[in-house]
Amino acid sequence: MNKYNILENRFPGRRAALKREILEQALYCFNELGVEATTIDAIKARCDTSVGAIYHHFGNKEGILSALFFAALDDQRQHLEQELAGANSLREAVFCIIGSYLDWVVANPEWARFLYQARSPVAKGPFQEELKDRNIQNYRKLKDQLLGFSKGDVKIVQPFEILFSLIIGPSENYCRAWLSGRVKGSPQEYRGEFAESAWRSLQW
Amino acid sequence: MNKYNILENRFPGRRAALKREILEQALYCFNELGVEATTIDAIKARCDTSVGAIYHHFGNKEGILSALFFAALDDQRQHLEQELAGANSLREAVFCIIGSYLDWVVANPEWARFLYQARSPVAKGPFQEELKDRNIQNYRKLKDQLLGFSKGDVKIVQPFEILFSLIIGPSENYCRAWLSGRVKGSPQEYRGEFAESAWRSLQW
């Protein structure tokens, strides 16, 4: 796999070429101007297409937003699962989760930026149920996977509810700051620090 | 101070009554429908006022959003500084920061919810410079305050850039989850866990 492409991966083939183009330009606009300030006309202009085509493919603005959002979410998720498959202890799992997250954000900064800013709109929009379902599914799956390990010799903070936040919270917060330019060091530089810190934080 | 009110505090007096009312109803609409889906008409209807009045006070939709956003941000900030004033060590400071954050979110859930979802729009909009400035100011101030302590006997993770993320990341992540209903336990319940965990996480 030379250089994987999230859009090519999700909407493959020649016939979906314009669809991908629209999404790519929409992603650019959303990130550059913000979700609300992005107009259909602006997207149309960057694709050299028609409103008809856009509405044919996505129904409405919310449809474009959601298509992008779920494409990014699924890709990030897939990346996590690949990494996590190799973990053999809770400690390794924590390192995988954090490493995978940081890697993905650094590899796909534009998608990551979009993911952060699009979550709220999508959570309110017509696809809110789909988002909720996925959250629940993912939560359960990851929970089971982590609980499978925790019979080790270390004592872990209770309850389980707060575990995810302890693991991913710092990395997430830092990535946001990095993407917005508030901090300069690449998240990957601090891979080790975030992983070790998280591991320390959740031991009694 | 019996029951402080963010709006009353920021826009005091009889003449600002409608202004406060508009903001209150706008807050409700933004949280209920989402920022983009909230129309001026919807806000107007809930206030029983006119578009003229709304535009007189805020200029445009972005103006309403920003007024709400900075009101919330400043209140949260003020709360933090009050708490932090009593800290006498780095450990105490960390506990103050986290405690203050959790308290504020639980005391003002609607405002907190809004703060999360409005950050991106404001960061893109016409007040982006003002937001950047405040971020820089606050960052410096807090940095100096923390560095004033760190000559203690404990070794702290480097560099400073990642420190804030380690401290506030987990709490922030959990509060978001709580406000969106993904987890049930009140953030205040886990006050101790978040503070202790954060403290462990940033020690060598």
Add this chain to the structure above:
DNA sequence: TCTTTTGCAGAATATTATTCTGTTTTGTTT
């Protein structure tokens, strides 16, 4: 080749944000 489906274009329409003009209320000065 014929037929059906899908992709696309652009004018027409509907919705929403914003402006503008006039009126009323409030505060200030004399």
Add this chain to the structure above:
DNA sequence: AAACAAAACAGAATAATATTCTGCAAAAGA
């Protein structure tokens, strides 16, 4: 208190934007 100025407010008019609709073209299947 009267006169003036400034701020608050109302609502019609306008502008910007999202969405629909109708028709045509390309592609796929029979």
